Amino acid sequence: MAIGTDNRRLPSQENLFLDYVQRLHDHKEGRRMLHIHMSGLRPYNRRDHHLRIAANGFEQVIKSLQGQLFTLANSDLILVFRQEAQSEVETSVVKLRFLFGDDPLLVPESDGIDRFCTWYDADARYGEILDLARSMVADEKAREAQVEAEQEAKVALRVKQEFGEPITPATLARLEEALSRADLSNMVRRQYASAIVGSAAPQPVFSELFISIRDLQEAMTPGVDLTADRWLFQHLTGVLDRRVLALLRKDDYFTLSGDISFNLNVSTLLSPEFLAFDDSVTASRRGTMVVELQQIDIFRDLGAFLFAREFIKERGYRICLDGLRRDTLGFIDREGLGLDLVKLIWSPDMATEDEREIEHLRSLVARVGGDRVVMSRCDTRQSIDFGQAIGVGIFQGRHVENLIAEEHRKQELLSRKRRRG
Amino acid sequence: MEDTIPTTHNPTLGIAGEEAPLADHLRRILNNRRGCIAVHIHLSRLRPYHREPTHVRIAVRAFEYLSNNYDANLYVAANCDLVLMCRDVRVNDIDVAIRKLRNLFAEDPLIFGDDGGRGERFASWYDLEADHEVFSRVLDALIAEGRRITENKESRGAAAELGKPMDARSLAAVVDRLHHTRIADLVSQQAAVEVSGPGDGRILFREHFVSIADLKKRVAPGVHLLSDFWLFQCLTETLDRRMLAVHGRRDLATASRPVSLNLNISTVLSADFDAFAMRIGDKADKVVVELQQIDVFADLALFRRARDRLRRDGFAVLVDGVNPLGMQYFDPLMLGADYIKVNWSGNLLSSEFKGRLRRMRDAVADIRDTIVLARIDHEDAIRVGMEIGVTRFQGRFIDRLVSAMAADGPA
Numbered sequence: 080m081a082i083g084t085d086n087r088r089l090p091s092q093e094n095l096f097l098d099y100v101q102r103l104h105d106h107k108e109g110r111r112m113l114h115i116h117m118s119g120l121r122p123y124n125r126r127d128h129h130l131r132i133a134a135n136g137f138e139q140v141i142k143s144l145q146g147q148l149f150t151l152a153n154s155d156l157i158l159v160f161r162q163e164a165q166s167e168v169e170t171s172v173v174k175l176r177f178l179f180g181d182d183p184l185l186v187p188e189s190d191g192i193d194r195f196c197t198w199y200d201a202d203a204r205y206g207e208i209l210d211l212a213r214s215m216v217a218d219e220k221a222r223e224a225q226v227e228a229e230q231e232a233k234v235a236l237r238v239k240q241e242f243g244e245p246i247t248p249a250t251l252a253r254l255e256e257a258l259s260r261a262d263l264s265n266m267v268r269r270q271y272a273s274a275i276v277g278s279a280a281p282q283p284v285f286s287e288l289f290i291s292i293r294d295l296q297e298a299m300t301p302g303v304d305l306t307a308d309r310w311l312f313q314h315l316t317g318v319l320d321r322r323v324l325a326l327l328r329k330d331d332y333f334t335l336s337g338d339i340s341f342n343l344n345v346s347t348l349l350s351p352e353f354l355a356f357d358d359s360v361t362a363s364r365r366g367t368m369v370v371e372l373q374q375i376d377i378f379r380d381l382g383a384f385l386f387a388r389e390f391i392k393e394r395g396y397r398i399c400l401d402g403l404r405r406d407t408l409g410f411i412d413r414e415g416l417g418l419d420l421v422k423l424i425w426s427p428d429m430a431t432e433d434e435r436e437i438e439h440l441r442s443l444v445a446r447v448g449g450d451r452v453v454m455s456r457c458d459t460r461q462s463i464d465f466g467q468a469i470g471v472g473i474f475q476g477r478h479v480e481n482l483i484a485e486e487h488r489k490q491e492l493l494s495r496k497r498r499r500g
Numbered sequence: 501m502e503d504t505i506p507t508t509h510n511p512t513l514g515i516a517g518e519e520a521p522l523a524d525h526l527r528r529i530l531n532n533r534r535g536c537i538a539v540h541i542h543l544s545r546l547r548p549y550h551r552e553p554t555h556v557r558i559a560v561r562a563f564e565y566l567s568n569n570y571d572a573n574l575y576v577a578a579n580c581d582l583v584l585m586c587r588d589v590r591v592n593d594i595d596v597a598i599r600k601l602r603n604l605f606a607e608d609p610l611i612f613g614d615d616g617g618r619g620e621r622f623a624s625w626y627d628l629e630a631d632h633e634v635f636s637r638v639l640d641a642l643i644a645e646g647r648r649i650t651e652n653k654e655s656r657g658a659a660a661e662l663g664k665p666m667d668a669r670s671l672a673a674v675v676d677r678l679h680h681t682r683i684a685d686l687v688s689q690q691a692a693v694e695v696s697g698p699g700d701g702r703i704l705f706r707e708h709f710v711s712i713a714d715l716k717k718r719v720a721p722g723v724h725l726l727s728d729f730w731l732f733q734c735l736t737e738t739l740d741r742r743m744l745a746v747h748g749r750r751d752l753a754t755a756s757r758p759v760s761l762n763l764n765i766s767t768v769l770s771a772d773f774d775a776f777a778m779r780i781g782d783k784a785d786k787v788v789v790e791l792q793q794i795d796v797f798a799d800l801a802l803f804r805r806a807r808d809r810l811r812r813d814g815f816a817v818l819v820d821g822v823n824p825l826g827m828q829y830f831d832p833l834m835l836g837a838d839y840i841k842v843n844w845s846g847n848l849l850s851s852e853f854k855g856r857l858r859r860m861r862d863a864v865a866d867i868r869d870t871i872v873l874a875r876i877d878h879e880d881a882i883r884v885g886m887e888i889g890v891t892r893f894q895g896r897f898i899d900r901l902v903s904a905m906a907a908d909g910p911a
Contacts, residue, residue, distance in 0.1 A: 252668035314730035349554040
C-alpha cells in the first residue's frame with residue numbers, strides 16, 4: 080500500500096477501512112487488529128518520515144498477504160492481520176516502541192494502560208471495531224468539511240482584501256504607459272492543466288502561460304482593482320495579449336517542454352502582431368499550442384470569432400474556449416463552434432448536494448465531452464472532487480499545482496530509496 | 501490591354517495594387533501558355549466587414565503553400581481581389597487553397613449563397629491556353645477598377661474625418677467632459693412597432709438614445725469614439741448616468757407609450773439607478789431597459805440579478821444586439837427577457853439560400869413573440885421578418901411608416 084506524504088490526499092482510507100471491516104464480517108475468525116495511536120505522539124515525532132518508517136515496519140506482513148494496513152487522516156495506523164503473524168507484528172511494534180521511546184505517550188503510567196497500541200481480537204470484538212470504523216468515517220467527514228469551509232472562506236477573504244479602488248480611464252492610461260516600458264517576463268506564470276482520475280497523480284495535458292493580474296496590480300497599480308470595470312479590463316487584456324505574443328517569440332519560451340496555451344482576444348488574432356508571431360512559429364510547433372479564447376468574444380462579434388477560429392485552426396493551433404461558468408456551459412455547442420477544449424471556471428457556489436442539479440451538470444459536461452472540459456481555478460480539494468463527480472476530466476488551479484509538487488516530492492523520495500537499495 | 505499600366509493604390513492594405521505586375525506576368529507567358537491557369541478570387545464581393553486589412557492578409561496566406569512549392573504567383577489588386585497565376589499545378593491542389601478561403605468566409609452571403617457550381621461568384625477559373633482573351637478582358641476591368649479606386653480620394657478622406665483613435669487618455673478626458681455636459685437636447689427617439697396586418701401597426705415603445713455623431717460633436721471633436729470597442733463600452737457607463745438624470749417622472753407620466761433606455765448592467769445595479777427608480781415611482785411600467793447581449797453573457801448571474809431587480813419594480817427587460825447567427829448556438833429563451841432585439845443584417849435576406857430561412861424560422865419559433873427585428877431600412881427586411889414569424893420591427897423604414905401612421909391619426 081502506498082504511503083502518501085499527505086494523508087489528506089487519501090481521505091478514502093477511512094472509507095476503505097469501513098468497507099474492509101464490513102466485508103470482514105464473514106471471515107473475522109482468526110483475525111486480529113492493531114490500532115497504533117500515532118496521533119497521540121508529540122508533533123516532532125509525527126513528521127512524514129516517522130509515519131513512513133512506522134508503516135514500513137509492517138511491510139513483510141503486508142507483502143506476505145497476512146495483513147492489511149490503513150493510514151488514517153489523523154496519522155493513526157490500523158493493521159488487520161491473521162493471528163499467525165502475531166509474533167511478527169509484535170516484533171515490529173517493539174521496534175516502534177524503541178523508536179519513539181522518548182515520547183511521553185510511551186512512558187508507562189500507573190494504570191498500566193498502553194496508550195500507544197490497542198489490540199483487538201476481530202472475532203470477539205467485531206462490534207466494537209465496526210463502531211470504531213464508522214466513527215472514524217464520520218469524524219473524517221466532519222474534519223474535511225471544516226477544512227473545506229475554512230479554505231473556501233479564506234479564498235473569499237483573500238479576494239475581498241485584494242479589492243482596491245476601482246480602475247478609471249485615467250489609471251488605465253497611466254498603467255498602459257508604464258507597461259510600455261516594463262519588463263513583464265518576471266510576471267509570466269505557468270500553470271498546468273492536468274488530467275486527474277480518481278486520486279491518482281495528475282497527468283499534465285498542457286501548461287498555460289499567463290501574466291498574473293494580481294502581480295501586475297501589486298507591482299504597477301497598488302491599491303487599484305484592475306478588474307472593477309469589465310470594459311476597461313477587457314481593453315487591458317488586449318494590451319497584455321501583445322506583450323505575451325512578444326514574450327512567446329523569445330527563444331526561451333520556445334524551448335519550454337510540453338504543450339502550452341495562452342489567452343488571446345479575437346481582435347488580437349486578427350492583428351498584424353499575431354500574423355508576425357504566426358510567421359515566427361514552425362508548423363510543427365503550432366500543433367503543440369492551444370489558443371485560449373474568451374467566451375465574451377463570441378458574443379461581441381460572432382462573425383469575427385468564426386473567421387478567427389477558422390484561420391487559427393487551419394494554421395494548426397488548437398482552440399480552447401475560456402470563461403464558461405455553470406450557467407453558460409449549456410449555451411456552448413462545442414463541436415458546432417469548432418472548439419477542441421472548453422474551460423469551466425470553478426466557484427464555490429457551484430458545489431451542490433442536490434442530485435438533480437448534479438445530474439444536470441453531469442449531462443452538460445457529457446454533451447461537451449468530459450475529457451474536453453478543463454475545470455479552472457481549482458484552489459481547493461473540494462473543487463476537484465466536485466468536478467470529478469460531474470464528469471470533468473482535466474483540472475487546473477493552485478490545488479492542482481500542489482498535487483503536482485507533491486507527486487514530484489514523492490517520486491524523488493522513491494527514487495532516492497531505490498538508489499539506496 | 502494597355503501597354504503601360506498606371507500605378508494603382510490599394511487603400512485597404514495601404515500598398516500599391518498589383519495589376520501592373522500581373523499584366524507583366526501575362527505578357528511573359530503570352531507565347532508559351534501551355535499548362536497555365538489563372539484563378540480570380542473576388543474578395544471585393546465580400547461584405548465590407550470581411551474586407552478589413554487582416555482578412556485580406558489572412559486570405560493571402562492561404563496561397564503561401566502554392567507559391568512556395570509550385571510555379572505559382574499571387575497578385576493582390578487595388579480592390580483586394582486576388583489573382584493566382586500558375587503553371588502545371590493540379591486543379592485539386594489549387595482547390596485546397598480556395599476551399600480554405602471558403603471556410604474562412606463561410607458566414608459571408610457570397611459564400612453561403614454560392615452553390616459552388618457553374619455560377620460560382622467567389623472564384624473564376626481561366627485556362628489560359630484557351631481563355632487567354634477572356635482573361636485579358638478581366639484584367640482590363642481590374643485595371644479600370646484599380647484606377648477608379650486610386651483616383652477616389654474619398655475613402656482616405658473619410659478615415660481622417662473619423663478623428664484620432666480613442667485611447668485610455670482621451671477616454672478619460674471625454675468622460676470628464678461628459679460629466680459636465682448637458683445632453684438632454686441630444687436625445688433622439690425611434691419607435692418600435694408591432695405589425696398585425698398590412699398597414700396596421702401599433703407603437704410598442706420609443707427608444708431614447710444619443711447618436712454617436714452628436715455626442716462626438718459635443719464632447720469629443722477629433723476623437724474616433726468607436727475605434728476601440730471596449731473603451732467605447734466604458735464611455736457608455738457615464739452616458740448611462742447622464743441619460744438617467746435626463747429622464748424624470750413628469751416626462752414618463754405624459755408619454756403615451758413606454759420609453760426604452762440603453763443601460764449597462766453595472767448601471768442597473770448602481771445607486772444611480774435606485775435613485776432613478778425612486779424618482780419615477782409607479783411609472784416604471786413605462787420604461788423598457790435595453791441591456792446589451794455582450795454585457796448579458798459576460799456574467800449571466802449578474803444579468804439575472806439586474807433582470808430580477810428591474811422586474812421587481814415593474815420595468816420591462818430587453819436584450820439588445822442579438823446576432824441572428826448566434827441563435828444557432830444558444831437559446832435566447834433561457835434569458836427570460838420581455839423582448840429580444842435582433843439586428844437585421846443582409847445575412848437574413850440571403851438566408852433565403854440553402855434552407856437558412858427555414859433554420860432561422862425554427863430557431864426563433866419559441867421566442868418570436870419577444871423578438872424585435874431592428875435596423876430595418878428597407879421593406880424587404882419586413883417581408884423576410886414576417887416570413888420567419890416576426891411581427892415587431894424598428895428602424896429607418898419603420899420611422900417612415902410611423903410618420904404615415906401619425907398623419908392618419910394617433911397610434
